[in-house]
Amino acid sequence: MSTPSDLKYTKSHEWIRIEGDAVTVGITWFAQDSMGDVVHVELPEVGDSVDAGAAVVEIESVKAVSDVYSPVGGTIVEVNETLEDSPETVNSEPYGEGWLFKVKVGPTISLHELMGSGEYAEHCG
Amino acid sequence: MSLRRTPFFECHQAASGRLIDFGGWELPVQYTGIIEEHKQVRSSVGLFDVSHMGEVFLRGPSALKAVRHLVTNNVDIPNGHAQYTAMCNHEGGIVDDLIVYRLADDEVLICVNAANRDKDYNWIKDNNPCDDVEVVNESDDWAQIAIQGRNAATILDTLTDQDLSAVASFGVVRGTVAGVEGCIMARTGYTGEDGFEVFIPAENAAAVWPAILDAGASFGIQPIGLGARDTLRLEAKLMLYGNDINDDTSPLEAGLGWVTKFDKEDFIGKSALEAQKEAGLTRRLVCLVVEKRIARPHCPIMVDGEVVGEVTSGTKAPTVEANIALGYVPRRFARPGNRVQIDIRGRIAEAEVVKPPFYKRPY
Numbered sequence: 001m002s003t004p005s006d007l008k009y010t011k012s013h014e015w016i017r018i019e020g021d022a023v024t025v026g027i028t029w030f031a032q033d034s035m036g037d038v039v040h041v042e043l044p045e046v047g048d049s050v051d052a053g054a055a056v057v058e059i060e061s062v063k064a065v066s067d068v069y070s071p072v073g074g075t076i077v078e079v080n081e082t083l084e085d086s087p088e089t090v091n092s093e094p095y096g097e098g099w100l101f102k103v104k105v106g107p108t109i110s111l112h113e114l115m116g117s118g119e120y121a122e123h124c125g
Numbered sequence: 126m127s128l129r130r131t132p133f134f135e136c137h138q139a140a141s142g143r144l145i146d147f148g149g150w151e152l153p154v155q156y157t158g159i160i161e162e163h164k165q166v167r168s169s170v171g172l173f174d175v176s177h178m179g180e181v182f183l184r185g186p187s188a189l190k191a192v193r194h195l196v197t198n199n200v201d202i203p204n205g206h207a208q209y210t211a212m213c214n215h216e217g218g219i220v221d222d223l224i225v226y227r228l229a230d231d232e233v234l235i236c237v238n239a240a241n242r243d244k245d246y247n248w249i250k251d252n253n254p255c256d257d258v259e260v261v262n263e264s265d266d267w268a269q270i271a272i273q274g275r276n277a278a279t280i281l282d283t284l285t286d287q288d289l290s291a292v293a294s295f296g297v298v299r300g301t302v303a304g305v306e307g308c309i310m311a312r313t314g315y316t317g318e319d320g321f322e323v324f325i326p327a328e329n330a331a332a333v334w335p336a337i338l339d340a341g342a343s344f345g346i347q348p349i350g351l352g353a354r355d356t357l358r359l360e361a362k363l364m365l366y367g368n369d370i371n372d373d374t375s376p377l378e379a380g381l382g383w384v385t386k387f388d389k390e391d392f393i394g395k396s397a398l399e400a401q402k403e404a405g406l407t408r409r410l411v412c413l414v415v416e417k418r419i420a421r422p423h424c425p426i427m428v429d430g431e432v433v434g435e436v437t438s439g440t441k442a443p444t445v446e447a448n449i450a451l452g453y454v455p456r457r458f459a460r461p462g463n464r465v466q467i468d469i470r471g472r473i474a475e476a477e478v479v480k481p482p483f484y485k486r487p488y
Contacts, residue, residue, distance in 0.1 A: 036352065037160045039441040040419060056469070060419050062159040062440055063352055065470070 011044035131176035170274030179242035213394030268330035273320035303336035317361025
């Protein structure tokens with residue numbers, strides 16, 4: 001299992017990378033491994049406003065569908081459109097090319113619910 | 126309650142199978158990945174642990190007569206042959222779908238679904254019409270593997286004293302497999318491919334799994350989990366009891382009229398099914414190809430904004446490369462080419478009724 005140390009993590013197995021006032025969101029290696037082969041990713045629209053904790057992405061694996069929650073509130077500024085043609089990238093590169101969406105956050109971003117890599121690795125057991 | 130394990134449990138662990146609770150059994154849902162395992166079976170061969178399935182034997186002079194009373198098909202087969210059938214309740218609902226194996230004039234094996242082991246055994250015992258027939262639940266005494274794919278027979282043939290080239294589809298033969306005596310080999314399966322299902326006396330079964338993997342190494346044989354078992358069976362439009370059929374669906378509604386023989390003597394459910402046929406079916410189980418999204422069990426099926434039915438199974442199909450589903454719709458919407466809509470978690474997806482099955486093997 002891999003958990004890059006430069007990312008923050010949620011209990012529901014999303015990761016976020018903070019870059020200025022935008023954060024990139026994806027799912028962790030643990031999450032994609034539990035889902036199995038990803039075959040479809042239903043992304044939000046650019047311009048959608050989202051609340052922290054809202055389900056914004058649906059990931060379909062062969063067996064089941066899973067929600068991905070936005071760890072932060074704000075406005076969707078970019079989605080990973082390459083996943084339409086190659087959803088399996090979520091499995092192969094969950095922390096890289098398999099990212100899901102970017103959110104522009106408001107001035108008062110709250111990160112107290114997020115975990116560092118060590119804490120997240122413990123959370124996964 | 127602790128989970129039950131099959132004689133091959135340690136093999137699954139050693140192969141890093143992802144083990145899940147499958148109806149009380151600790152079984153692998155996948156090893157390397159559902160899509161890869163699925164394609165492996167379609168292109169060559171794969172090995173499944175299906176020891177959770179149940180084995181009920183009917184023994185005695187009137188064994189065949191008893192089975193004919195219990196199931197919808199005619200069981201008009203010689204010794205050493207098997208037949209797929211439904212077993213109905215008095216209302217014509219399906220108690221289970223199963224394969225009956227005519228082993229001898231006085232011995233019939235019925236292989237039942239794992240979740241129905243006790244239900245079926247009790248039903249068969251309680252409805253056995255023949256005093257000279259003993260019903261025995263040997264589910265705990267037998268392990269079962271399925272070796273499936275175009276190279277399955279070639280591989281199994283190297284491990285048995287029987288000549289499998291002489292065993293036709295749905296043929297059954299008893300013999301030794303990998304040194305284990307008393308196995309029952311049947312040319313049947315749940316994948317849409319050629320292959321065998323092998324019943325193995327449980328106490329000696331463990332050695333058979335690695336022996337088959339060794340014998341099949343040159344064909345790239347791999348163990349296959351329950352995830353691919355489900356996508357394989359769905360492409361072939363094989364029923365999953367509890368999803369596609371249950372105590373409240375009839376074989377006629379489910380498209381199992383071909384195993385429902387009204388021209389034989391009386392059987393349980395016959396009069397109810399005749400009445401249903403006479404009155405006209407209200408719904409049919411249809412094959413659906415869904416645009417863009419994957420329908421899952423219980424998704425509502427709609428026509429003109431009205432809910433008309435429900436999805437019973439659905440997945441992304443690795444070989445036919447489409448989002449496929451089964452579901453019940455009123456008979457007037459059941460014709461291939463008809464368009465319906467499916468409510469998938471609040472979003473509407475277009476779907477088309479297609480001719481069954483989704484996949485037919487090319488050899």
